[in-house]
Amino acid sequence: QKEVEQNSGPLSVPEGAIASLNCTYSDRGSQSFFWYRQYSGKSPELIMSIYSNGDKEDGRFTAQLNKASQYVSLLIRDSQPSDSATYLCAVNLYLGGDSSYKLIFGSGTRLLVRP
């Protein structure tokens, strides 16, 4: 089982719709979770971080975390064609020792927003 799993997509939604991106993780001890957006040929850009159960909203983006179900999601409201990109879910994996950790990435979900 992969440590962070995402559906590769593509997820296709019409402009103005809500896009829902999902991610599950295997390490029950993980405490912080991130969503990055990556446009083709570019490096990842941080969109949201979340570490408490529940919802966190930032503009058109809402991250949702359910630690009991080991599930993180990202909702994009009023989707725009410019939102078309690959969305990477990332989970902090604590390795032990003095602040020793690394980010584990999912393989990403490609989102296409149709005009």
Place this chain on the structure above:
Amino acid sequence: GAVVSQHPSWVICKSGTSVKIECRSLDFQATTMFWYRQFPKQSLMLMATSNEGSKATYEQGVEKDKFLINHASLTLSTLTVTSAHPEDSSFYICSARDIGRTVDTQYFGPGTRLTVL
């Protein structure tokens, strides 16, 4: 916001030469930086974790003698691809860990596209 720069943004070199890529955190100090590689249409692959003042930790399957990492200051890490070959052509991306935020967060540089002829 946290800004990470990389230099150069792209490089083309001949097979057998060495290439150095710099990663800088511009507005925060980074005790830890990470080096990733990404081939076309594939996921990010962590190559190594760079710790300021100590040896880098390499992921399984990454040759430490080929990919030399130096993290001599709190704002600079370098990756040197030694004796580069065409199969090393890839998109190399660094990230820096900003521990000064509420949530320990990694910020990515813009990446360096390496083409080895």
